Amino acid sequence: MIAQHPEPHQIRLENVLTALGNPTRMQILRVLAGGGEQSCGSILPGVSKSTLTRHWRVLRDSGVIWQRPYGRENLLSLRREDLDARFPGLLDALIAAAGSEAGEGDAAGSEVGEGEPVGA
Numbered sequence: 001m002i003a004q005h006p007e008p009h010q011i012r013l014e015n016v017l018t019a020l021g022n023p024t025r026m027q028i029l030r031v032l033a034g035g036g037e038q039s040c041g042s043i044l045p046g047v048s049k050s051t052l053t054r055h056w057r058v059l060r061d062s063g064v065i066w067q068r069p070y071g072r073e074n075l076l077s078l079r080r081e082d083l084d085a086r087f088p089g090l091l092d093a094l095i096a097a098a099g100s101e102a103g104e105g106d107a108a109g110s111e112v113g114e115g116e117p118v119g120a
Contacts, residue, residue, distance in 0.1 A: 011063030019062035030098040037075040
């Protein structure tokens, strides 16, 4: 069973920024920004299921994504309307930042685990 998603008025800026302060979750944001629903397993191939489950929970609990069961898997989508209404312009700025960082060769971000430092 998937825990409750926060209501739009319960989404707090500090929770969104904390959730997206992780390179892997920023990579997930970039993938989901394309729109529509994505299968959990197709977003970041090669990353362990347990690691992804943790990232999904953080993003869901902070109000960044919707997660819904579909058969034996979960589908994810970005809560764009809710985030744009609550914090106008924030999501576009974060997506632009995620895109520019990806262009700088930050492919190692998907290998970074929770709590590990990035760079030297």
